[in-house]
Amino acid sequence: MSASHPDHSHALPRRGLYLITPDDPETTRLLARVAAVLPQAALLQYRNKQADAVLRGEQARALLATCRERGVPLVINDDWQLAAEIGADGAHLGEDDGGLERAREVLGPRAILGASCYDRLDRAESAARAGASYLAFGAFFPSNTKPGARRADPSLLRASAHLGLPRVAIGGITPDNSPALVAAGAEYIAVVSGVFDAPDPVEAARAYRKVFEQAGG
Numbered sequence: 001m002s003a004s005h006p007d008h009s010h011a012l013p014r015r016g017l018y019l020i021t022p023d024d025p026e027t028t029r030l031l032a033r034v035a036a037v038l039p040q041a042a043l044l045q046y047r048n049k050q051a052d053a054v055l056r057g058e059q060a061r062a063l064l065a066t067c068r069e070r071g072v073p074l075v076i077n078d079d080w081q082l083a084a085e086i087g088a089d090g091a092h093l094g095e096d097d098g099g100l101e102r103a104r105e106v107l108g109p110r111a112i113l114g115a116s117c118y119d120r121l122d123r124a125e126s127a128a129r130a131g132a133s134y135l136a137f138g139a140f141f142p143s144n145t146k147p148g149a150r151r152a153d154p155s156l157l158r159a160s161a162h163l164g165l166p167r168v169a170i171g172g173i174t175p176d177n178s179p180a181l182v183a184a185g186a187e188y189i190a191v192v193s194g195v196f197d198a199p200d201p202v203e204a205a206r207a208y209r210k211v212f213e214q215a216g217g
C-alpha cells in the first residue's frame with residue numbers, strides 16, 4: 001500500500017481470470033453456467049445489459065451466494081447502488097455509470113471499484129486518483145459481446161504500470177491471444193464469450209488459467 005493509493009484493493013486476488021457473466025434471463029441456468037466455471041476464476045462480474053432492475057437484483061443476489069460459497073469476489077457492473085444494497089464485493093463503472101468518488105465514499109475503502117479506461121491513459125490516471133482498485137483497458141480484439149467497443153493497444157498496459165494498480169485486459173480475448181497481454185502486464189484477463197460461448201466452458205476457463213500458470217503464477 002502506498003500513500004497515494006490507500007488500501008482500495010484488499011479483496012483482490014493477485015491475478016487471474018476475471019469472468020463476466022453473459023446476458024442470460026434464466027437465473028437457474030445462469031447460476032449453473034457460472035458454478036461450473038467459477039473454480040477457475042479469480043473474480044466474477046455480474047453483467048446483464050438486457051435485464052430489468054428486478055431481474056438484476058434477483059440474479060446478483062443469487063450469484064453472490066454462489067460466490068461466497070466458493071470464496072470468489074463478486075463485482076456488479078454499472079450499478080454501485082445495487083452492489084451496496086446486496087453487500088457485493090464491489091462495482092465496475094464505465095464512462096456512463098457515475099463517478100468513482102461517490103461510489104468509493106458509499107462502498108467504503110475496502111470495496112473493489114473497477115474503472116473502464118478504454119484506450120486512454122489520461123482516464124486511467126484520473127481513475128487512479130479517484131480511488132479505483134483496478135484499471136480496465138480494451139477492447140484488445142474484436143468482441144462479439146460488444147461489437148462497437150473502442151480498440152486499445154497492448155502498449156497501454158505497459159504505459160500504465162507506473163500507476164501501481166492492477167490492470168485488466170478485456171475485449172475478444174481468447175486463451176491463444178492472452179499470453180501477449182499478460183506479458184505486457186495485465187494482471188487480469190476479463191472474458192465473457194471466450195468462456196461462456198465455448199463448446200466446453202470448463203475446458204476454456206482452464207485454458208485461461210493455464211496462461212497465468214505458464215507466465216509464472
Ligand SMILES: Cc1ncc(COP(=O)(O)OP(=O)(O)O)c(N)n1
Nearest residue numbers: 077092093094095116136168170190
Ligand atoms: C472488467 C471490465 N472492463 C470493462 C468493462 C466495460 O464497462 P463499460 O464501458 O461501462 O461497458 P458495459 O460493460 O457497461 O457495457 C466491464 N464491464 N468490465
Ligand SMILES: Cc1nc(C(=O)O)sc1CCOP(=O)(O)O
Nearest residue numbers: 138139143145171172191192193
Ligand atoms: C464488456 C466489454 N467491455 C469492453 C471494453 O472494451 O471496454 S469489451 C467488452 C466485451 C467483453 O466480452 P468478450 O470477452 O466476449 O469479448
Ligand SMILES: [Mg+2]
Nearest residue numbers: 078093094097
Ligand atoms: Mg458500464
